[in-house]
Amino acid sequence: MTDAVAPAIPIRAVPVSPGRTPWKQEAIGFAIALLVLALLPLVIGDTYSRHVLIMVFIYAVVASNWDLSLGYGGVFNFGHLALFGIGVYAYSLLTKLVGLDPWLALFAGGVIATVAAVLVTIPILRLKGIYIILVTFGFAQLVMQIVISQSAITGGTQGLVRVPGLYWFDHNMIRDGKFAYFYIALGLLVASTIFLRVFVRSRLGAGVVALRDNEEYAISRGMSLVRQRMITLAASAFFTGMAGAFYAAYQRNASVDVFGMSLATIILSMVLLGGASTIYGAIIASFVLTVFGEAMADFGAWRPMITALLIIVVMLVYPSGLVGMIRAGWGAIAVRMKRTA
Amino acid sequence: MSSAFADIAFGGLFQGSLYAMMAVGLALVWTTIGVFNFSHGVLMMLGAYVAWQLIEIGLPAWAAFPLAIVVLGGVGWLLQASVVRPLIGRPNIVLVVVITTLAAGSLIENGALTFWGPRSKQLPSLISGNATIGGVGVSLHQIAIIVITPIILGALWLFLNRTRLGLAMRAVAQNEDASHLVGLNVTALYGLAFGIAASLAGLAGIFIGGYRFMSPVMGSDPLLKALIVVVFGGISSVSGPIFAAYLIGFFEAACNYYFGLYWTPTLLFAVLILILMVRPEGIFASRSRGLA
Numbered sequence: 001m002t003d004a005v006a007p008a009i010p011i012r013a014v015p016v017s018p019g020r021t022p023w024k025q026e027a028i029g030f031a032i033a034l035l036v037l038a039l040l041p042l043v044i045g046d047t048y049s050r051h052v053l054i055m056v057f058i059y060a061v062v063a064s065n066w067d068l069s070l071g072y073g074g075v076f077n078f079g080h081l082a083l084f085g086i087g088v089y090a091y092s093l094l095t096k097l098v099g100l101d102p103w104l105a106l107f108a109g110g111v112i113a114t115v116a117a118v119l120v121t122i123p124i125l126r127l128k129g130i131y132i133i134l135v136t137f138g139f140a141q142l143v144m145q146i147v148i149s150q151s152a153i154t155g156g157t158q159g160l161v162r163v164p165g166l167y168w169f170d171h172n173m174i175r176d177g178k179f180a181y182f183y184i185a186l187g188l189l190v191a192s193t194i195f196l197r198v199f200v201r202s203r204l205g206a207g208v209v210a211l212r213d214n215e216e217y218a219i220s221r222g223m224s225l226v227r228q229r230m231i232t233l234a235a236s237a238f239f240t241g242m243a244g245a246f247y248a249a250y251q252r253n254a255s256v257d258v259f260g261m262s263l264a265t266i267i268l269s270m271v272l273l274g275g276a277s278t279i280y281g282a283i284i285a286s287f288v289l290t291v292f293g294e295a296m297a298d299f300g301a302w303r304p305m306i307t308a309l310l311i312i313v314v315m316l317v318y319p320s321g322l323v324g325m326i327r328a329g330w331g332a333i334a335v336r337m338k339r340t341a
Numbered sequence: 342m343s344s345a346f347a348d349i350a351f352g353g354l355f356q357g358s359l360y361a362m363m364a365v366g367l368a369l370v371w372t373t374i375g376v377f378n379f380s381h382g383v384l385m386m387l388g389a390y391v392a393w394q395l396i397e398i399g400l401p402a403w404a405a406f407p408l409a410i411v412v413l414g415g416v417g418w419l420l421q422a423s424v425v426r427p428l429i430g431r432p433n434i435v436l437v438v439v440i441t442t443l444a445a446g447s448l449i450e451n452g453a454l455t456f457w458g459p460r461s462k463q464l465p466s467l468i469s470g471n472a473t474i475g476g477v478g479v480s481l482h483q484i485a486i487i488v489i490t491p492i493i494l495g496a497l498w499l500f501l502n503r504t505r506l507g508l509a510m511r512a513v514a515q516n517e518d519a520s521h522l523v524g525l526n527v528t529a530l531y532g533l534a535f536g537i538a539a540s541l542a543g544l545a546g547i548f549i550g551g552y553r554f555m556s557p558v559m560g561s562d563p564l565l566k567a568l569i570v571v572v573f574g575g576i577s578s579v580s581g582p583i584f585a586a587y588l589i590g591f592f593e594a595a596c597n598y599y600f601g602l603y604w605t606p607t608l609l610f611a612v613l614i615l616i617l618m619v620r621p622e623g624i625f626a627s628r629s630r631g632l633a
Contacts, residue, residue: 123618131617135613138569142614145610164630268439269440269443304447304587305448312445316428319428
């Protein structure tokens with residue numbers, strides 16, 4: 001009995017980054033997904049399906065960037081759609097009134113949204129929880145009201161039409177069955193996703209999560225709440241603004257609808273339905289919700305009702321969203337496979 | 342000059358009453374349950390439509406209005422039981438309830454659109470007729486709102502401060518665990534808070550439906566204003582938002598008069614953000630969370 005009993009549970013090596021997928025695995029998965037998406041236009045020929053996919057990509061960029069501040073940062077930022085709207089209007093006004101090159105305006109949309117995000121961070125630095133929701137919500141409304149009240153420049157509630165689109169040398173983007181726009185949107189999503197994933201895996205991202213999980217402790221360890229919040233919001237703003245600018249270039253118009261509650265609700269449900277603080281969850285959910293929404297186009301007024309019901313059910317049953325659902329399903333399969341093996 | 346003053350005073354009192362009616366419900370739910378009900382505006386719309394439907398099937402207004410308010414109380418309770426209560430105890434409850442109440446709001450809104458259609462409807466006024474006070478022409482319906490609101494809010498104050506049930510609600514707001522320990526039915530009190538809030542929203546809907554055309558999306562703007570009001574007043578009390586509601590009513594009326602309709606919302610939001618930078622907990626709020 002004095003002999004040491006061999007431990008029943010084998011001691012595993014401590015993982016380098018606990019709870020994370022090794023980056024090589026993630027990169028392979030990412031490349032496969034990218035390849036599949038990039039080949040889609042060869043299979044899908046009709047412009048309508050391509051249009052739906054372009055919208056999926058735009059929503060995915062906005063939702064996944066929102067996830068950075070909402071999920072990872074734990075900042076209840078409800079003004080994210082305003083950053084998208086700022087991108088829309090920055091692009092439209094710069095190309096239409098100033099006559100800036102569309103590609104430069106696309107980039108400028110991102111920069112201006114980032115500046116706006118930094119500005120909105122200032123009033124929320126001292127705030128917590130629900131107050132952040134209210135101020136950021138107020139910020140979104142403020143931007144919308146400014147756009148409406150300056151109708152001489154922004155077109156007010158009528159919006160702006162005939163916004164210049166993007167161009168590619170002599171290639172006619174309007175008559176190519178949305179071929180070029182598809183790849184630009186995909187490129188935007190890829191760039192944004194790589195940026196977000198690298199950000200959240202970095203030391204900086206770990207700091208953002210640390211502040212979310214235990215603010216007092218993180219601050220006592222010398223982390224700056226002010227700096228981190230500003231970085232988080234600014235980082236989540238750039239691609240959102242660019243997505244807005246791209247949206248304006250693609251739709252060739254700008255309207256105040258982008259600031260409205262309905263779009264914000266849809267995108268917010270993408271973030272939460274996918275599972276907050278995953279990035280990929282938001283992208284998967286934007287795909288699911290957009291395609292699902294389009295598939296139910298015949299249902300008319302029932303469509304938003306079914307979507308709303310779906311959101312409620314998922315939130316009640318799977319608090320960690322679709323990614324939680326996938327993980328649970330994967331776990332169940334893994335257990336079964338081990339048993340049979 | 343006196344006309345301008347009367348204009349602003351009347352507008353402020355009238356708008357303030359509506360905002361107070363909405364904001365009190367939001368604050369009540371926040372203080373007791375600690376969540377924000379984003380379907381509050383939709384409940385307001387539903388109140389107006391239910392009242393309209395009851396009148397349509399032949400009830401007189403004096404019976405239809407209170408009945409609609411009772412129905413709304415039930416809807417509020419149901420909403421609480423279905424999309425709020427199951428989530429209690431979740432770490433990110435504030436955020437999740439925002440999305441579930443938003444979704445529930447969208448469900449009700451589109452349901453109303455399907456059921457009642459987009460065509461505008463109107464409720465009968467509380468009192469018909471017009472009057473001229475201080476050189477300003479006003480409708481008696483609006484006067485009635487100005488008079489009834491303080492009475493209702495006073496009754497709510499008495500309920501929260503003088504009845505056992507009200508005291509129990511305040512106890513839950515102050516300390517939920519201790520309330521459990523002394524044997525209060527916390528779940529039922531949650532339902533009650535939500536029900537009262539929904540009834541007040543329904544009443545606000547009936548008020549608005551009496552002088553403006555109703556539509557399924559009529560709740561979004563009052564919800565927004567109610568949100569601003571609770572930020573001004575501080576969500577941690579019920580009396581704070583009431584003062585703030587009237588203050589904002591007057592501010593809006595004055596802005597409308599001096600700067601025009603277009604600039605009012607912009608100024609309002611700018612002031613809101615400024616106030617929160619200086620006093621993050623609202624202008625009338627003490628730092629502790631509690632009812633009344």
